[in-house]
Amino acid sequence: MALRTVLVADVPSLPDSVYGLSEGLDMSKPTSFKMPGFSVIGHRGNGMNVLQSSDRRTRGFKENSILSFNSAAKFPIDFIEFDVQVTKDDFPVIFHDDFIYSQENGIINESRVTDLRLSEFLLYGPQKEAEKIGKTLMRKSKEGQVLKWDVDSDDPLCTLQEAFERVEQSLGFNIELKFDDKIVYEREFLVHVLRTVLQVVFDYAKDRPVIFSSFQPDAAQLVRELQSTYPVYFLTDAGNQMYKDERRNSLEEAIKVCLEGKLQGIVSEVKGVFRNPSAIAKIKESNLSLLTYGKLNNVGEAVYMQYVMGIEGVIVDFVEEISESVTLMMIRPPSPSSPLPSSASKDDVAIARPEFSQKEIDFLLKLLSQLIQH
């Protein structure tokens, strides 16, 4: 595929209504971006898979698949999030882990996704053609166990292009640009990978809202240099783990990365925010948007607290439950496509959406930040 520099002037102009902003993005100033209302974002579609968990919901739909994306689209959410890597022959595919595992004749095989060609990648897991049998897809857990990647509703691996073509058109995509945290990447290489992804986006996105995000600070800043059509967020785990690259280690560092690179916002691990609620004010003062991810976002009360604190959206695994409680809490008004559950009484709404004074909220936050640290 020939490399084509994407000039700012070549970028197709998008209808102003894409983000509900009347002016679209003005490239001459550092552009701030606000999510339309409080957003619920489906993690890897309809939720990540946790194979060793006793909770069946984490083994429902195969994560990061067209089936998962379209089942999430049935709920009142604005975006789904998924991970994109680029194969050896320059095809952007959707897969979370750096390595992909299969089992043949009792032997476990491990391959780096970015070392595979597209045709090799697509051999893993269920196949599109009914008669074909793919390689048995396995997954390695954090603890090092390699398990069969069994889920209730499986689906073949897919490319970024397929996602644009086959997923419900009104559903926004939060495209996480995935890189190996342990590798130091050269700028040239990053530019090549990002341009490959951007080419697919510009060719196939049409009217679909898109947001880019990455944990890799240089990649995040680069994708902003290479295009200013779509907002870019910097992902951080806000200090839960320490990395060699200082820029990954705190919310304060994340703010710097955004300001230096003219990014639109931060996606932070949720505990990092609760541990450090004063960072929220700093983020807002810098005109940055704030979203969160993490297991705690599957708890309705934690989502409510974040809404109250001015966070603009949450990435969640339990899409059905959380989008329903967000509707119940009247955080989003019920609409014809997502009415209040008919079983909900006035009392249910009152309980789901307690009214707290500012002092009570401060107390709740102080309490929460202490509990999370212990």
Add this chain to the structure above:
Amino acid sequence: MALSVSSAKLSTGVEDDKMQEAFVFPKFVVMGHRGFGMNMLQSPDEKMKSVKENSILSFNAAADFPIEFVEFDVQVTRDGCPVIFHDNFIFTQEQGVIIEKRVTEMALHEFFSYGPQKDGANVNPMFRKTKDGRIFQWNVAKDDPLCTLKDAFVKVKSSQGFNIELKFDDNIVYGEEELRQTLENILKVVDEHAENRPIIFSSFHPDAAQLIRKLQISYPVFFLTNGGCEIYADVRRNSLDEAIKICKEGGLQGIVSEAKAILRTPNAITRVKDSKLSLISYGQLNNVVEVVYLQYMMGVEGVIADMVMEISEAIASIEVRSEEDDEEDDGRKCLILLGEENKKVRISNDAIAFLTKFVPKTTLFVQQ
């Protein structure tokens, strides 16, 4: 003193149903952990290394604050003398090597030879081993000699209550005879010197807790549990529900639980109260004012804390108001005002209900 003599002492030789009378603290109690707070030598916080834990100095320092009890650990030396010390082993240095000696295998005079002496000398300084195996010199800002249980009765302000924890090694299986002998040694000192001082017994050892209740009914007995924060071979130690069973079987008065176990399952509080048992908590979380307020609001009856000054003052400034009294009532149910005058926070029933649902989910998610 909050506890009157008659509530701390139940009449002796009375039938079973009188003994099952629920023991209730007249108000939310704060107890000083090992006196003025435990020592944590590996902590960067100077407050955790200020006064030697489990010492007369520490007990009297705590007595200056509005607390009802000091808690401390009692073990019995080889020659039958109850002494106050937390760890199973004393670490000391002999010819440049750190060695450990079991407290219950030494005679009293040897026990006394360790640490600072009454004349100020410190010939056999003590060391301490942390949970992760590191060894520190046991240095604190204000040191004090080791003491016996009798010393505490004689030298500590007489209005200060004692929560006497009967300390045993969690890894040893004790025979009934040995337990009985140990408890009788302790009770002898208590009977001789207690006078009007309020006293509570407590123990992590289920048999010891039940046995001390069989041996005496003058003083309330509490069963200590970490409620499942750690798992032991003896299942009776592994949950709040098991603790309730031990108390009911043994006619004990209440439970002292790790605060985390209570926060993880707040409905256990109702089960404890329905069993007519009292509930207090211990643990590092009790040094956080907001977490203590939360437990207060959830119905826990008291806390054992290290930060004696901060926590006793925080509890002293709680004001409970009912709907009718509250001038600022904006129509919401108002329950508790917390904090100093200019920083009062009104916590409504809605907020308490919200927290009761939310908190268990946070402590679950902390270990990710």
